[in-house]
Amino acid sequence: MKILAFDIGGTEIKYAFCDENFNLTEKKSIPTNAHEGGKRIIERIVEIIKSCNGVDRVGISTAGQVDSVKGEIVFATDSIPGYTGTKIKEIIEAETGIPAAVENDVNSAALGEAIFGAAKGCSDFICLTYGTGIGGAIYFDNKLFTGSSFSAGEFGHIITHAGGRKCSCGGVGCYEAYASAGALVRNVAEKLGKKMNGREIFANFDNPEIRLLIDEWIDEIVIGLKSLVYIFNPSLIVAGGGIMNEAYITDEINKRMQKELMASYRNVKIVKALMGNDANKLGAAYLAAKI
Template identity: 35%
Template sequence: MKKVIGIDIGGTKILGGVIGSNGDLIKFKETSTDANLGRDHILKKLFGVLDDLFDTDIEGIGIGSAGRINFNTGEVIYATDNLPGWTGINLKEIISQKYRTKTIVENDVNAAIVGENWLGSAKSFKDILMITLGTGVGGAIILDGKLIRGSHFSSAEIGHTILYPGGKRCNCGQNGCVEQYISGTAIYKRYNEIAGSNLVNSAKDVFKLYMKNDKISKLVVDEFVKSLSLLIFNIRNFIDPEIIILGGGVTNSKDLWWEYLKSQIKCDLNISVAGLNNFSTVYGAAKLILNEGVV
């Protein structure tokens, strides 16, 4: 059995795992990204995870990173301030030289959809759309069993499509982006905006208040679900996938809003939560190494 490492680099945390070619999770390590401290610190945290997981029998490292990734070169073409200083870094070069092993770098959501197609909720499907709701919002598409990266490696940048023209300013420079309405960051910022004070620091805080029948959190979750259902409806009409997978940390609270979401999507649609939970990208990055990058 081959053993490889899969890594998920996000704005909030870095998660890594040693994955066997049979799909077993042998070992894993998680750490906070502390992205606000900049590129060198993010790299230091990444090295810490890899150092803990790497061994002589590891046959490759697959990395799924937030941002637009040139899959061929391993360079981060563009990343928002969720990962400050990340634009322009060549992760493939850095990691392959440091650990002297085969390395593949892919967009984190592209890796996640590969993981879900391998062992998760999309295992039996060929036409798949995935949306991840975390610090930001990401997307990925598999059509006829093939991962769609796009001619500029920018396919399915759902978080930076315009949901509400002229809406909230996004850190990408546009106004009204999806990410400003349905990400975990957007959820807690909206709560504080309505409250007129910085009362919460995460979407998790908002959902905890929701369970206590807090009025502001009820309003925020209602807005979140309506915006998410609008996005799903529009994308469904454009791509017509067999299944839509929702992933990312916000889905940990799905029991609070899942039925409401389904009631808002007024069309026949197969929609599911990621079966691998927060490990979708880890498994997918590992699968990319095992498959020599071919999906």
């Protein structure tokens, strides 16, 4: 079986072929050009599918909340204008005649980690990605749990500081306003008056001011994770996002969680995601293979 797997993000659309053994080949990437709108993105994807020979299935991982049964976007922010309501599966199948599966990006990544990566063999875990914001996914009883309107696991917007900082969702005090990689970058810029990205911040790990900000930021990560552990009692939490390549972060989270959690919850382990950029495509390809 030849699957064409896409990962639609805010800045890049990545895609690759995937065989029945889930080996990804011919990996490519094009700019999303999000400003052109959701309709144009799907038109370009249809053009790519039509230009490839012998495709049996299409798997799509995409930003936004996704009705994975109908394969359409339930809600997307204005970062991709007009994306909400886009019937991705219907359009692709009508235009190409090839069956397609569509899933939200963090859910796809969690599935990729569940089948092939950091959570292989684990029946129940949660997954969080720490980037500009915080994404989340719930894998429960060997499958994704998506909620009553396909939006479960939006962990970035649980409230960890009532009445606190403004958040991109329109609310205040959300977890991602304090614990995302973006929040760390902003804290460093505010305190040191210097704009540094995550990698630059960790390159200055020995600077006591930066070290303090990193440690305070990890406390914020732990605050949210503790609530999630008390809700889900998972044995595993998979933490994704480029910043998690800094082993200090997951080491510290594990240490602090062990100290702070009630004893019966301390079996939980926090590990970094292993599949990187491929997790989304593999998860989407896995869903497409099952159609």
